[in-house]
Amino acid sequence: MPPPLTTHHSICRFCHAACAILVEVEDGVPRKVKGDPQNPVYRGYTCSRGRDLPAQHTHPDRLLHTQKRQADGSFESISSEQAMDEVAARVQQIVEKHGPRSVAIYIGTSSNQYVAAAAAGVGWLIANDSRMVFAASTIDQPGKHIANALHGRWLGGGYMYDEADTWMLIGTNPEVSMVATVSCANPARSMTEARKRGQKLIVVDPRKSDATRHADIHLQSRPGEDPTLLAGLIHVIIRDGLYDKDFVVSNTQGFERLADAVLDFTPGYAAQRAGIDEDDLVAAAMMFAGGTKAAAAAGTGPNMSPRGNLTEYLILCLNTLCGNWRREGEALPNPGVLMSPAKANAQAMSPRKGWGFGEKLRVRDLGNCAAGLPTAALAEEILLEGKGQIRALVCIGGNPVVAWPDQKLTLEALEKLELCVTLDIKMSATAKLSDYVIAPKLSLEVPGTTYQVEAPEQMWPGIGYSRAYGQYTPALIDPPNGSDVIEEWEFFYGLAKRQQLPLSLYPIRAEAGPLRAANKPLALDMRTKPTTEELLDLMFAGTRIPLSTLREREGGAVFDNGETLVAAKEPGWDGRLELAEPTMLGELVDVRDEDDKRARDDFPFRLISRRSRGVYNSAGRDLPNFSRKNTYNPSFMNPDDLQALNIEAGSVIQIESERGMIIGIAAEEKGLRRGVVSMAHAFGDAPERDKDFREIGSTTGRLIDNRKEFDPYSGIPRMSSIAVRIQKARDGVGSRESAPR
Numbered sequence: 001m002p003p004p005l006t007t008h009h010s011i012c013r014f015c016h017a018a019c020a021i022l023v024e025v026e027d028g029v030p031r032k033v034k035g036d037p038q039n040p041v042y043r044g045y046t047c048s049r050g051r052d053l054p055a056q057h058t059h060p061d062r063l064l065h066t067q068k069r070q071a072d073g074s075f076e077s078i079s080s081e082q083a084m085d086e087v088a089a090r091v092q093q094i095v096e097k098h099g100p101r102s103v104a105i106y107i108g109t110s111s112n113q114y115v116a117a118a119a120a121g122v123g124w125l126i127a128n129d130s131r132m133v134f135a136a137s138t139i140d141q142p143g144k145h146i147a148n149a150l151h152g153r154w155l156g157g158g159y160m161y162d163e164a165d166t167w168m169l170i171g172t173n174p175e176v177s178m179v180a181t182v183s184c185a186n187p188a189r190s191m192t193e194a195r196k197r198g199q200k201l202i203v204v205d206p207r208k209s210d211a212t213r214h215a216d217i218h219l220q221s222r223p224g225e226d227p228t229l230l231a232g233l234i235h236v237i238i239r240d241g242l243y244d245k246d247f248v249v250s251n252t253q254g255f256e257r258l259a260d261a262v263l264d265f266t267p268g269y270a271a272q273r274a275g276i277d278e279d280d281l282v283a284a285a286m287m288f289a290g291g292t293k294a295a296a297a298a299g300t301g302p303n304m305s306p307r308g309n310l311t312e313y314l315i316l317c318l319n320t321l322c323g324n325w326r327r328e329g330e331a332l333p334n335p336g337v338l339m340s341p342a343k344a345n346a347q348a349m350s351p352r353k354g355w356g357f358g359e360k361l362r363v364r365d366l367g368n369c370a371a372g373l374p375t376a377a378l379a380e381e382i383l384l385e386g387k388g389q390i391r392a393l394v395c396i397g398g399n400p401v402v403a404w405p406d407q408k409l410t411l412e413a414l415e416k417l418e419l420c421v422t423l424d425i426k427m428s429a430t431a432k433l434s435d436y437v438i439a440p441k442l443s444l445e446v447p448g449t450t451y452q453v454e455a456p457e458q459m460w461p462g463i464g465y466s467r468a469y470g471q472y473t474p475a476l477i478d479p480p481n482g483s484d485v486i487e488e489w490e491f492f493y494g495l496a497k498r499q500q501l502p503l504s505l506y507p508i509r510a511e512a513g514p515l516r517a518a519n520k521p522l523a524l525d526m527r528t529k530p531t532t533e534e535l536l537d538l539m540f541a542g543t544r545i546p547l548s549t550l551r552e553r554e555g556g557a558v559f560d561n562g563e564t565l566v567a568a569k570e571p572g573w574d575g576r577l578e579l580a581e582p583t584m585l586g587e588l589v590d591v592r593d594e595d596d597k598r599a600r601d602d603f604p605f606r607l608i609s610r611r612s613r614g615v616y617n618s619a620g621r622d623l624p625n626f627s628r629k630n631t632y633n634p635s636f637m638n639p640d641d642l643q644a645l646n647i648e649a650g651s652v653i654q655i656e657s658e659r660g661m662i663i664g665i666a667a668e669e670k671g672l673r674r675g676v677v678s679m680a681h682a683f684g685d686a687p688e689r690d691k692d693f694r695e696i697g698s699t700t701g702r703l704i705d706n707r708k709e710f711d712p713y714s715g716i717p718r719m720s721s722i723a724v725r726i727q728k729a730r731d732g733v734g735s736r737e738s739a740p741r
Ligand SMILES: Nc1nc2c(c(=O)[nH]1)N[C@H]1C(S)=C(S)[C@@H](COP(=O)(O)OP(=O)(O)OC[C@H]3O[C@@H](n4cnc5c(=O)[nH]c(N)nc54)[C@H](O)[C@@H]3O)O[C@H]1N2
Pocket: 015, 109, 140, 170, 171, 172, 173, 174, 176, 177, 178, 179, 204, 205, 206, 207, 209, 221, 222, 223, 224, 225, 226, 298, 299, 300, 301, 302, 305, 608, 609, 610, 611, 612, 613, 614, 615, 616, 617, 618, 678, 720, 721
């Protein structure tokens, strides 16, 4: 008799979107994943990656045992217990000899889906008395955190996409990226439904992205000109008196100075610089200001181009000028599920520091900022000898070799480390350079929640679920027979125990303030090892909906019980949103002055980043649904540009910046602005594998120079809108015989 096939509710944890799924399990092995049609929020949605979860779990390249690098560079399996013994002993030695600061952790993207992973990693580091916590957030959209600090925060929250009548997306493509400013539960459907409702949408993007299909106005601007374009929009809105005067008078400060600062950014000037039509810019300003429930939100595009802080700051100013914040008496669409009960007031929390507090780095005068320590400076912290040098690094679900900017520097740094430990499901480009690769459990083997999607609305408009939705899933299956895999938190617990240190889980998104559950360190029992379920109980104590209720509601549910309204401003409250933060307005003056320096004859193209369907940064390239079609990252260009360069689609090209060169395969994209090359990041590998570019693609991070042009607070370098030149590959370049330099 064949083993019975059973179907279970669960949560997809391949990306951050946490789709509700049904998993068919046969004899303890996942066979099929599909969307849950009964789910009230996701309504049956999954993407190709989610449907490939069974293949991911049973993939032949999945690590089932911890790997230890041998003297000759090869790897051998060792037990996880032995790995923890050895890593704990080596960390102990390094700390004793060089001090706690010599040990750092890097929290990558694939740790977010595991509630306790980063929390335990941070806890372990702090137990070692080090504060060297680096995360992908400072090479992602650090400007969001910094601008939020400098502008202040509206405690009534912003509007959600699903209820809005007007929205503006600046360099973000939700349909592919699933970013949460458009509900991450099937954004394509949300956008189609919003359009049917009559929502007005403005998209700012150098290419006709999927989002522009839904747009009323597409400003197809030059990459890197978002601050100019936004200043132009603000100029029009102030000039024509389209802003919300009552809101501005009651809740802001600095209006006059902002008005002065954008005076030079006339629509004519801004449009000319951004390479768009002046009438379109004015129409966009009028449409946006005409919304009653509206918001503007940016993604990685403008944040990776220079001056992401300023871009995000101007977006907040734009939202505030138009009064795009939830007012007294309006209902909160999501009062929280796995968070403490929401408390919202129609009042502004005053600005706080965006930088200049906490840990200092030794390089380039960088230090901690509202988005954390600058990850783009970590390589130099490893390379710079002397007191405080970082000698040991633990990477949790990240892939520095292909994801960090400036690959050359990254490789030098990883080579220099005395100890590199990576927690990864496979031998990634980074794992291959590590001393130990810890093999973790995969998502269906551990319990989980939808917690990571929930975010207090006070952070940014559109973030989180637009209903009080939550789901919990137990572990559905055991790891494969004969494997030795552990959860990320168990690794850190194991290290702490061997080092005889107490371990606490640290909240990793403390900036979310008092709303976030588990906002204080949670001490773990070091005598009796807790289970993951016990950790969840600890982390979700005191949430609006008890975890126990979620455990009973298999498949997730919406928990609207009564309305939570935004309360009035508290008597005597004097917090105000800042419209004229001096550093930001100073940068705007610099933007005006840098106008003439834009043109670069020797590097005439601009390389911009984009997300690719079917993968999640460097993860998923080896899954059947993706690799059936394509395994590399094409170099998309406008057909006219290709023709002008005498390059045919499909031919091998060289893309060269001042910092480095990569091989690309040219592809046509009619909707791309001329002069722009668009490529996904986190493909490829270290240079030794360049000859395999047809199979693995190329790492755009190699074109980035961390030290040449960077944000002085978050350290993020120019990662989009990179000046490059394009030519047909020289003879031999890209052939299997000759790897490029
Ligand atoms: N399928 C898939 N989903 C993902 C990921 C993935 O790799 N694949 N990665 C995940 C991660 S880590 C993140 S942070 C999110 C990011 O999510 P998003 O920020 O939505 O990322 P993209 O989809 O790349 O959209 C960025 C857009 O910005 C445009 N752009 C580039 N440069 C500029 C510029 O200077 N100005 C303007 N205005 N636009 C510009 C690009 O053309 C692109 O359409 O996606 C997440 N989701």
